[in-house]
Amino acid sequence: MSSQRQHEIAQAALELLDEKGADAVSLRAVADRLGVRLNTVSWHVGSKAGLRTLMADAIAGEVSLTRLPKAWEPRVRELARRYRAALLRHRDGAAVVGGTFVAKPNTLGVADVLVAALLDSGCGEADAAWTAWAIVYLTLGLVAEEQNEPDARGELAGAVTAGAYPALARTLTHVDGGNFVERHRFGLDLLLDGLRARAER
Numbered sequence: 048m049s050s051q052r053q054h055e056i057a058q059a060a061l062e063l064l065d066e067k068g069a070d071a072v073s074l075r076a077v078a079d080r081l082g083v084r085l086n087t088v089s090w091h092v093g094s095k096a097g098l099r100t101l102m103a104d105a106i107a108g109e110v111s112l113t114r115l116p117k118a119w120e121p122r123v124r125e126l127a128r129r130y131r132a133a134l135l136r137h138r139d140g141a142a143v144v145g146g147t148f149v150a151k152p153n154t155l156g157v158a159d160v161l162v163a164a165l166l167d168s169g170c171g172e173a174d175a176a177w178t179a180w181a182i183v184y185l186t187l188g189l190v191a192e193e194q195n196e197p198d199a200r201g202e203l204a205g206a207v208t209a210g211a212y213p214a215l216a217r218t219l220t221h222v223d224g225g226n227f228v229e230r231h232r233f234g235l236d237l238l239l240d241g242l243r244a245r246a247e248r
Contacts (some may be wrong), residue, residue, distance in 0.1 A: 049091070052091050053091050053101055054094070055081065056091055056101060057101040057102055060077050060098055061073045061102055061106070064102065064137055064138055064139060064140075064143065066140050069090070069139040069142050072102075072143075074088045074092065074094075074098060075088075087136055092105075094219055100149050103145075103149050103154065104149050104151040104152070104153045104154050105153070106133050106134065106143065107130075107151075107153040107156075108169075109133040109136065109156050110126070110153075111129060111131045112156060115160070119164050119165070119167035119168045120239055120243075122167075123161065123165060123235075125162075125163045126160060127186055127231070130157065130183070130186055131190060131231060134190040135193070136194050137196070138191065138194070140194065141187050141190035141191035141194055144187060145191060161179045161182065162175050162179050165178050165179055165242065168242055168243065168246050169246045170245060171235050171245075174242060174245055178238055181238050182235065182238060185235070185238070189230055189234070190227075190229055191232050193227045203219070203222065204219060230248055
């Protein structure tokens, strides 16, 4: 299988994603975009899941791994910021990446640099690996909410009443919407403060 052809397929799929959303991306739609037969695309990606894997890895490839801060914590934060930006660059980016387990060069490269930064904190290997996963999940979840938020805005406010859900009603202005950059930073604060505390034990 040609890596160049896979790259072309991934780029065509991302173009469709940005234009029409995740539901419009199919092997046939990509074949039509490229002007090739369906079986040509199928040969290179195998299935729609294979196409998603290529798309997810292409998105990871947009995360620059150069000119990162030397200190471990600013490096982790900058990587998380760049990862978030790559997801947001594409319509439904989080929906495409979420749920995939991509063992391909771009994704592995980002993961390796992130885990290396976490290891530089002095934490244990398991803590570094699991904190990396937590950062990825935090980022994917918030981006998915942000990309879907215009359609869902107001639903929570209409469903929450003080009598039935008093804690949610009390914190509704913070739970429903809000500044996604601040929420992402807050989540990173909790994760990295906890990692630092564990490393200092």
